[in-house]
Amino acid sequence: MRKCTECSGSMQQLKAKTPEGVEYSYFKCLKDGEEIVDMKQLHEVAERYRTLKKYNVKLSKWGLSLGLRIPKELVEKYKLKNEKEVSIVPEKTGLRIITS
Ligand SMILES: [Zn+2]
Structure with a gap:
């Protein structure tokens, strides 16, 4: 379980979507609502963005x-x-x- 850097409360992993409809996950502190995205989550969303729009042309x-x-x-x-x-x-x- 991830601990909050602000209050060391427990953090829950949640999912949300960007305005473009790309899904991502982040951690939210159950105590003070602090939200963070770690490197793994950041890489995942970056990868989704990369493949978001692909045009196949001949x-x-x-x-x-x-x-x-x-x-x-x-x-x-x-x-x-x-x-x-x-x-x-x-x-x-x-x-x-x-x-x-
Ligand atoms: Zn906290």
């Missing part, structure tokens, strides 16, 4: 290059336009598109 051949079709929802969200210049940043696990 590449299509465009001359010698490959074109990536960006879903309408993302076009609107990031205010993308035809001919707009974006940057592609190569990373260890993939490519990151910087839109601004």
Whole structure:
């Protein structure tokens, strides 16, 4: 059982959801209501956020290059336009598109 850092009362593990609907757990002191999130809980919620929105799209051949079709929802969200210049940043696990 985890002890509260403020009053050393017993802490209960509870679950809640972020405004985005991502579930997370945290500890709440039964005595004074102090709430904390430990590293394990933090990593869990970070991982859920990472996989929250994933878009699977197919590449299509465009001359010698490959074109990536960006879903309408993302076009609107990031205010993308035809001919707009974006940057592609190569990373260890993939490519990151910087839109601004
Ligand atoms: Zn407490």
